[in-house]
Amino acid sequence: MKVKCVLCDQINVIDDESLLAKRLRNRPIHTYMCEQCYRRIAEKTKARLATGKFRIYRSNMPHDEW
Numbered sequence: 569m570k571v572k573c574v575l576c577d578q579i580n581v582i583d584d585e586s587l588l589a590k591r592l593r594n595r596p597i598h599t600y601m602c603e604q605c606y607r608r609i610a611e612k613t614k615a616r617l618a619t620g621k622f623r624i625y626r627s628n629m630p631h632d633e634w
């Protein structure tokens with residue numbers, strides 16, 4: 569079946585018998601993402617998780633002495 573990526577509008581053909589095709593048929597709301605977009609999103613998510621681990625500690629530096 570033909571599927572269109574929701575992000576870049578690229579049209580791909582996937583195997584009718586594949587799990588993905590079945591899932592898309594059962595749930596038309598389920599959106600398809602091409603592999604490139606999927607990876608891009610996955611990387612973004614990873615990056616966000618990585619930055620989420622960061623804690624910004626305010627340094628307790630004493631004020632400059634005049």
Ligand SMILES: [Zn+2]
Nearest residue numbers: 573576602605
């Ligand atoms: Zn795409």
